[in-house]
Amino acid sequence: MTLLRFLVRYSPRMVIWTSIAALLSGACNAGLIAMINSALNHRGDPGMVLIAGFAALGLGRILTNALAQITLAHFSQATTARLRQDLVRKILAVPLRQLEELGTPKLMVALTEDILEITQATLSIPIFAVNFAVLLGGAVYLAWLSLPVLGAMVVFAVAGAISYRMMIRSGFGHLTAAREGQDRLFRHFRALTEGIKELKLHRARRSVFLEEDVASAAAVCQKHNVAAELRFIIAQNWNQLLFLVVIGRILFLLPRMENISREALTGYIIGTLYLMGPLAGLLGSLFVFSRANVSLRKVEQLGLALSAHANDTRAGPHAPAGPVAGFETLELAAVTHHYYREREDDNFMLGPIDLTFRPGELVFLIGGNGSGKSTLAKVITGLYPPAGGEIRLNGRLIDDQNRDDYRQTFSTVFSDYFLFDRIVGGPRPGADGRARGYLERLHLDHKVSIEEGVFSTTQLSSGQRKRLALLCAYLEDRPFYLFDEWASDQDPLFKDVFYTQLLPELRSRDKAVLGITHDDRYFPCADRLVRLDYGKITRDSPGAAAPRSPTRFRRQAPSRCRRARPTPHSSNRSPPRARIAH
DSSP, X not given: OHHHHHHHHHOHHHHHHHHHHHHHHHHHHXXXXXXXXXXXXXXXXXXXXXXXXXXXXXXXXXXXXXXXXXXXXXXXXXXXXXXXXXXXXXXXXXXXXXXXXXXXXXXXXXXXXXHHXXXXXXXXXXXXXXXXXXXXXXXXXXXXXXXXXXXXXXXXXXXXXXXXXXXXXXXXXXXXXXXXXXXXXXXXXXXXXXXXXXHHHOHHHHHHIIIIIIHHHHHHHHHHHHHHHHHHHHHHHHXXXXXXXXXXIIIIIHHHHSOOOHHHXXXXXXXXXXXXXXXXXXXXHHHHHHHHHHHHHHHHHTTSSOGXXXXXXXXXXXXXOOOOTTOOOEEEEEXXXXXXXXXXXXXXXXXXXEEEEOXXXXXXXXXXXXXXXXXXXXXXXTSSOOSEEEEEETXXXXXXXXXXXXXXXXXXXXXXXXXXSBOOSSXXXXXXXXXXXXXXXXXXXXXXOEETTEESOOXXXXXXXXXXXXXXXXXXXXXXXXXXXXXXXXXXHHHHHIIIIIHHHHHHTTOEEEEEOOOGGGGGGOSEEEEEETXXXXXXXXXXXXXXXXXXXXXXXXXXXXXXXXXXXXXXXXXXXXXXXX
């Protein structure tokens, strides 16, 4: 019933038209059975009326069957595209923390395997509907021949349906277990694609990965899928056996028990044999529908198909975007956040945090690994909602209703950033020209070109990809910039340029800049240093570049933070130009 509710919800008109076409096809099939029986019992040559009727019913059966299949072919593909879009929209609306807890493999299985199962089920609907209509029409014809005989067949049919249901019930459990195994298998597939270098360099790890991890997960899927299919096959053949028993009773016992005409007997034998094919097709479709129901339930359990699971109410693709005008202050007041750390088997508590950021201020967030710096960055940018306390932008409280608007304040390059192959956002006049200028100044023009906002390639070294991500952040031109260990994989020359030129350049444009860093050599470049230890702020003090006026943050940094130090580096070209102008 899950699949039926899904179809009615997505396209009730399609369900109606397919049902009508299937019923017409079933009526044509019932008429064909009657026509064939009449032709077999007709003495002499069949008349033109009989021939014309046979041709009309045959053509009607083909046309109605084709109409149902064509309708469902369009519907299945449209539904697949729409369902994928809906799932992606729901993923975008689900909070980041929940997505991280779900894990990438579960999301990928939902977007690939589950969608495929649902698509296959929708393609099977015309076959199911036509077969059901054929059985219904055949039953009407058999009732016209002899109602008592049909009653006996119905008794057998009910017994067969009950026994069939009992046999396949355990098969549903195996289908669910196989679907759970797919999540585990996809985790190994992700490890294969992301850890291919490590696997190639370590023979023992590669062997264990293939023979234990992948093989065991694949074996679990195979075991449960085979067990489920075996139960469906046994149940289907059991029903076929019952059908043969019915035919035997009609052929050998019925003439002895009741005075039945030869025409009626022939009609029952032909009709029963004719209906065996549709019955087998009907039962086979139930297995496909069962797999689709399991997939639909998994999608709903993941919280991707129900809007109630999303609380980012304005995070959809059509929500208005753009930087917040008139950025003045960003305040964190007693903000806390906590989550469970599985590896350490404890709950990590961040905060309470009290911080204020203003335009034209360069702040470095420092601290040891695991101190909560990246978590705090996600809380500041609105990716993690605070468990306690308040975040205020320009004095306005940030909550679920305006959090997505708040996130448009930030341009970020996280340590685990993703580099898109295009400049994301609406077209802006002169964007390509500005991007080309940035490519040249970042020494990427000989590697990357840009046309209509699309980069020619993103297949670059890790340091070059970070520079390209920085370019995208510059083009966004938002009030608040956050960089999470941006310079960690840069060569000494570009690391120096980043701290002494790029960050001061952003500050001079009245941007608030927060940099997460371990480069203590460049701490004097900051206006403020904020140290985080075990989720608590242990230091919030002015840096060497801090101005004397507490209300303005536009003073130039000391000289050693304004110029790039000439550092020999054979793999780079001449030092970058002094500044990246907006």
